[in-house]
Amino acid sequence: MSWADFTAAVFNFSNYAELLPLFRDTLLAGAILGVVGGLIGTFVMMRDLAFAVHGIAELSFAGAAFALLIGADVIFGSLVGSVFAALLLGVMGVRAREKNSVIGVIMPFGLGLGILFLSLYEGRSANKFGLLTGQIVSVDSTQLSVLAGTALVVVVGLASIWRPLTFASADPDIATARGVPVRTLSLAFMFLLGIAVALSIQVVGALLVLALLITPAAAALQVTAAPRMVVLLSVGFAMTATVGGIMLALGGSIPISPYVTTLSFVIYLLCRIAGAWRRRRGWSARPNALAV
């Protein structure tokens, strides 16, 4: 492949003005998923659940593959798979170490199941590949409303447990002493996380979910610790990655996911540099040093 072929495949903006309106629903879907990913990502970071997200994604993939095989709705299948996996992790893994081994056990099993279902499936092979690497090139308006409705559940759910969940994530011991239902909150969060993972898989696929659920929040944490700013930046970054990624991908012949993950990664790199600069300039400096 020559350089010209490469650029033509990756960056192709011919007829862009005519293409753009056709993808209005896709762009909207991307924006919605950006909001969900950015919001839930801050808690994923706080609760150190990056690995769990990956594990949930693999079971979600198995669920979606099974749905594809039996001709059921793929989004529904992936929702069932990931909510099941998330709740299972929530119930089984109480401590971080235990959790990691549980995830390590579940993840390959889920992936294996998914591969089994996909090999039995005799439909279009693009559908198969899409589950792993992302697909929403064309979202119809029914799918969009399902997506929006589910995303709303996650956002409203998160908003209603925001403060106690923050308390329970930052310092579970003190939160327990103050009567915060730490365990119930943890399960509720895993439930919402399961939904968020299933939604994100529709854009970037099971293998690349972390780019939507971790990277934006991790990037935000590089440059600020003010809770409000973290949330705003994280959502902003995730939306930039999804919407920007879709817009870049429109003309080319390549799936959306590499654009989304690359944008996400570039944002993270920039934030890291900005964070390092801020730290060197004395982020933790006090106006007047403590007397001790």
Next chain:
Amino acid sequence: MSPSAPAIISLSAATLKYGQRTLWKDLNLQVAPGEFLAVLGANGSGKTSFLKILLGLSPLSSGQLTINGAPAKRGNRGIGYIPQQKNFAPDTPLRARDVVGLGVDGDKWGFRLRGKSYHQRVDELLAQVGATSYGKIPVGMLSGGEQQRLRVAQALAANPQVLLCDEPLLSLDLNHQKAVSALVGQQAKQHGTAVVFVTHEINPILEHVDRVLYLAGGRFTLGTPAEVMTTEVLSKLYGTRVEVLHIDGRLVVVGRPDSVLDGHLPEDEQSHSHDSTHGQEIR
């Protein structure tokens, strides 16, 4: 502390057993408002369990416990809790003032809509513990001592009548130990908060302590520091010769047979079993 004041914490015939093992038995204790009670004892003697029971997180094996006249219950807003210093992860998305804020309204549902009184209260609390200068710095970038000040502020946020402290000075340097215990002592004297302070090291808090509850080997002793911290009393309690020395106004307990009496230690307490076995002076 006046003996006639109605007790805020009241234990009668309280007993804690784990299986066959009795940690303490028939404990009768009244803690008055403004009183500073230090709970000392060997590792695995039930100090931390004592706090868990006061917090309503675990039950007594038998006996009665009331806090402010009512049975202990989980999530009592009248109780502030300061645990061992545990470092926040460097990338925790909270600033110092947000950590304090968790004490103000972190247990409420939803998110904060109007923040004026919240911010005022947080500013007040930061000033009270001398943390104003680093209120906006990410908590993960603060030293252990600074983080522990924030936990004190957080615990005081709801104006508690009882302050429960579980080894809050552990892993702090001497200056921060003094500063944090002074904050807690001040809260007892000036605001009439009853303090229960679990520690294996009495010296940093000695000047603030009204009474000592010393737990060891299934027994306990209760009294003022002068009454309890003597060679005779502790030797009797431990059932073996234990020496209490006074060095430069500090108390040093020599020869405490931790490992002999308590056999196996809970995992999380083993880390500091070393210095307590060899007296409290090694720091």
